[in-house]
Amino acid sequence: MAQVLEFKLPDLGEGLTEAEIVRWLVEVGDVVAIDQPVVEVETAKAMVEVPCPYGGVVTARFGEEGSELPVGAPLLTVAVGATDASSAAPGDDGAAAEEPSGGSESGSGSGSGSGNVLVGYGTGAPAARRRRIRPERNTASAAPAAPAAPAAVSAPSRPAPVAVAVGEVNGRQGPVAVVSPLVRRLARQHEIDLRGLTGSGPDGLILRADVDSAIRQAGQATEAATRTATEPVVAEASTAVASPSAAGAAVPAAAERIPLRGVRGAVADKLSRSRSEIPDATCWVDADATELMAARAAMNAASGPSGGPKVSVLALLARICTAALARYPELNSTVDTAAREIVRLPGVHLGFAAQTERGLVVPVVRDAHTRNAESIGAEIARLTELARTGKLSPAQLTGGTFTLNNYGVFGVDGSTPIINHPEAAMLGVGRIMPKPWVHHGELAVRQVVQLSLTFDHRVCDGGTAGGFLRYVADCVEQPAVLLRTL
Missing domain, CATH: 2.40.50.100 (RNA polymerase II/Efflux pump adaptor protein, barrel-sandwich hybrid domain)
Structure with missing residues (x-):
C-alpha cells in the first residue's frame, strides 16, 4: 500500500x-x-x-x-x-x-x-x-x-x-x-x-x-531546409532581421535566451499586468528646482557637521508627494475590478524605485504621510541599503499605495512611467540640471527638472491629475508652499 x-x-x-x-x-x-x-x-x-x-x-x-x-x-x-x-x-x-x-x-x-x-x-x-x-x-x-x-x-x-x-x-x-x-x-x-x-x-x-x-539544432535544420527550398539568396544584411511568422517571431539561432524568472520575471509580470489592465495616461511639466536645491542646502547646513543625516532631494520630493496626496486623495487609491469600485486608501505607503544587481525593486516607506522629510529620508536610506544587499523582506516590497520613481539618477530628462499595479499613479522625476529659464521676466540659468505623472484614468480625470502635478511643481519651485500643509 x-x-x-x-x-x-x-x-x-x-x-x-x-x-x-x-x-x-x-x-x-x-x-x-x-x-x-x-x-x-x-x-x-x-x-x-x-x-x-x-x-x-x-x-x-x-x-x-x-x-x-x-x-x-x-x-x-x-x-x-x-x-x-x-x-x-x-x-x-x-x-x-x-x-x-x-x-x-x-x-x-x-x-x-x-x-x-x-x-x-x-x-x-x-x-x-x-x-x-x-x-x-x-x-x-x-x-x-x-x-x-x-x-x-x-x-x-x-x-x-x-x-x-x-x-x-x-x-x-x-x-x-x-x-x-x-x-x-x-x-x-x-x-x-x-x-x-x-x-x-x-x-x-x-x-x-x-x-x-x-x-536549437532542429530549428536550424528546419530553417536551412525552408530557406533552401523557398527563398532566393538575399543580401547578408537582410538575413539578420527577424520576421514574424505564424508560429512566433523568428530569431537567429545564435541569439541568447534569458529566462524571465525571479525578480526579473516578477517585475515583467507586474508591468505586463499594469499595461493590460490599467487605462493609463501621462502628463508632465518642467519645473524650476533652484529654490528647492537652495532649501535643501540650507537644511543640511543648519544641521551642522554632526547634526544628523543629510536630507536628500528624493526625501524632499517624497514629502511633497504626501502633501499633494492629502489634497488629491483620488491618486492614493486602487480599483476593485470585480466589484467595479474605486477604493480610497486611508494612509500613504510610499514606494520608491531602486535599481539593484538582482533587478528593479520597489521598497515601501510605511505611513509616509505621518513622517517629515528627515524621517522619510532616513527610511529611504535604510531600505535602499537592504535592497543593495538583497535583505529586503517581502513585507517591505509590498503594500505600496503610490510610487515615486527618480530616473534622473540614470542621466535622463524624462520618461513615461508604468504604474506599479495595483496602485493608481506614479510620479517620475528626471535629472535636475542647469537650463535657460525665464525668471522674473529675464532669461537666466536655473536648475530645471521634468516631472511626469502617469495615472489610472479610472480613478480620476485630467483635471485632478493636472492639479496634483501642478501642486508638486509649485512646491518644487517655491518650497514655502509646503508650509501651508505642515
Missing part, C-alpha cells in the same frame, strides 16, 4: 519565514525521485530550488505560482511505496521501481528518506541506491529498442540517485536517463527523441540545457 506523505516548505535558513513560488517543476501525477527539485522559490535572499525528501508519485500541490507561503506550510504530498503500474505518472507506462541496497529507513517507509539535509527533515536514506527497470511485457510487436542509458548509481558526493524514467517518449518505448518532468514535457512539445540525446549531467542525466540545444 502506498503511504501519502506531506512535504512542507522547509526552513531555508538565515531567519527567512516565507518564500514566493516562482515555478513548479512537477505536476500532479508525476513520479519524483528522492532529492529531486520540485519547486523553485524566491526568498528575500535568492532563488532556491527545493528538493523533495521523498520518492514517489505527486498527489497534490499547494500554492499557485506567484503566491507566498510561510515556512512550515504544505508544499505537496507524495504517495510513497506505490510500485504497480497504476501509480505511475500519466504518459509513463512503467515507473522505475526503487529497491534499497540494504537496511531500513527511519520515519516513513521504503523510498521516503532523503540524503539532502533540509531543516526539519532527516537523512534516513542509505548512501547508495540502485534502480531496477521493468522490461516491457509485450516485446513481440515493439520496435527495436535503442541502447539503454547507463544505469544511474549515486556517487559518494551525491546521496540521491539519478532517476531513469521508463515509458513513452514521443511515441516510442524505452528507458531514458531523465529525471525532470519539465524536461520530458519540453521534449514532447518540440518532438525531441530523448533516447537519442547524450546527457551532460551526472551519470549521463539529460538536463534541460541538453533539450534546449537539441531544439
Whole structure:
C-alpha cells in the first residue's frame, strides 16, 4: 500500500519565514525521485530550488505560482511505496521501481528518506541506491529498442540517485536517463527523441540545457531546409532581421535566451499586468528646482557637521508627494475590478524605485504621510541599503499605495512611467540640471527638472491629475508652499 506523505516548505535558513513560488517543476501525477527539485522559490535572499525528501508519485500541490507561503506550510504530498503500474505518472507506462541496497529507513517507509539535509527533515536514506527497470511485457510487436542509458548509481558526493524514467517518449518505448518532468514535457512539445540525446549531467542525466540545444539544432535544420527550398539568396544584411511568422517571431539561432524568472520575471509580470489592465495616461511639466536645491542646502547646513543625516532631494520630493496626496486623495487609491469600485486608501505607503544587481525593486516607506522629510529620508536610506544587499523582506516590497520613481539618477530628462499595479499613479522625476529659464521676466540659468505623472484614468480625470502635478511643481519651485500643509 502506498503511504501519502506531506512535504512542507522547509526552513531555508538565515531567519527567512516565507518564500514566493516562482515555478513548479512537477505536476500532479508525476513520479519524483528522492532529492529531486520540485519547486523553485524566491526568498528575500535568492532563488532556491527545493528538493523533495521523498520518492514517489505527486498527489497534490499547494500554492499557485506567484503566491507566498510561510515556512512550515504544505508544499505537496507524495504517495510513497506505490510500485504497480497504476501509480505511475500519466504518459509513463512503467515507473522505475526503487529497491534499497540494504537496511531500513527511519520515519516513513521504503523510498521516503532523503540524503539532502533540509531543516526539519532527516537523512534516513542509505548512501547508495540502485534502480531496477521493468522490461516491457509485450516485446513481440515493439520496435527495436535503442541502447539503454547507463544505469544511474549515486556517487559518494551525491546521496540521491539519478532517476531513469521508463515509458513513452514521443511515441516510442524505452528507458531514458531523465529525471525532470519539465524536461520530458519540453521534449514532447518540440518532438525531441530523448533516447537519442547524450546527457551532460551526472551519470549521463539529460538536463534541460541538453533539450534546449537539441531544439536549437532542429530549428536550424528546419530553417536551412525552408530557406533552401523557398527563398532566393538575399543580401547578408537582410538575413539578420527577424520576421514574424505564424508560429512566433523568428530569431537567429545564435541569439541568447534569458529566462524571465525571479525578480526579473516578477517585475515583467507586474508591468505586463499594469499595461493590460490599467487605462493609463501621462502628463508632465518642467519645473524650476533652484529654490528647492537652495532649501535643501540650507537644511543640511543648519544641521551642522554632526547634526544628523543629510536630507536628500528624493526625501524632499517624497514629502511633497504626501502633501499633494492629502489634497488629491483620488491618486492614493486602487480599483476593485470585480466589484467595479474605486477604493480610497486611508494612509500613504510610499514606494520608491531602486535599481539593484538582482533587478528593479520597489521598497515601501510605511505611513509616509505621518513622517517629515528627515524621517522619510532616513527610511529611504535604510531600505535602499537592504535592497543593495538583497535583505529586503517581502513585507517591505509590498503594500505600496503610490510610487515615486527618480530616473534622473540614470542621466535622463524624462520618461513615461508604468504604474506599479495595483496602485493608481506614479510620479517620475528626471535629472535636475542647469537650463535657460525665464525668471522674473529675464532669461537666466536655473536648475530645471521634468516631472511626469502617469495615472489610472479610472480613478480620476485630467483635471485632478493636472492639479496634483501642478501642486508638486509649485512646491518644487517655491518650497514655502509646503508650509501651508505642515
